[in-house]
Amino acid sequence: MSVVLETRGLTKSFGGIVAVNDVSFQLHKGELLALIGPNGAGKSTCFNMLMGQLKPTRGSVFLMGDDITGKSPREIWRRGVGRTFQITATYASMTVIENVQMALISHNRQVFKALPFAHRMHRDRAMDLLAMVGMEGQAERHCAVLAYGDLKRLELAIALAHEPTLLLMDEPTAGMAPRERIALMQLTADIVRDRGVSVLFTEHDMDVVFAHAHRIMVLNRGELIADGSVEQIRNDPRVQEVYLGGGTVFKSEDEAEDA
Known part of the structure; x- marks a missing residue:
């Protein structure tokens, strides 16, 4: 598979505090990759460097083989x-x-x-995108009255309007009810499969992560401590230590059924 996103030694310091330290990874075409870790692990800082909101102290970011380190979010x-x-x-x-x-x-x-007649432009394409995320029936409603889960789906449609090769989703299910979380991530997984988009997402809900991620990376105190499949991460002693102080943290589906 072709590499869409790559980081090499990505590091960010704020004074004497190292928020992200020497993080290197690859994300492939059509891959749904989860970045997890406890609060303060450095996930959002990592995202902000990938998208240009923060410039790395050291290291590089490559998109489709091109060095985009330090470029602006718009670029x-x-x-x-x-x-x-x-x-x-x-x-x-x-x-x-x-x-x-x-x-x-x-x-x-x-x-x-577009200013004088923006309301007439791209309506058909906009409706197609809303249909993709299950929001076509609410097209004429104002966003101020939408439920939070619907706003999340709308935000996904807005992101897809740019026809991205890579989609970064920072805690996409935060604030959503359990059923809404499952529905949104299933929708994201379908988009990855059908459109070949690569997705990197952060998430605290382990049920969501284990159900949909193709691969999982774990950050702790700014360092990448694990990178592997669902089963590899589930059984990794260091990951268990980070999340539950050494207890068994993640049950397999068979174990969950037996519990």
């Missing part, structure tokens, strides 16, 4: 990297479809041309 976005955030970022005063239309207008570099 990285233009290269085909989308992102969703822990806290949803939509225009509350606009309707659902208008939010997606604005993303499509930006993607097509039509922002200044």
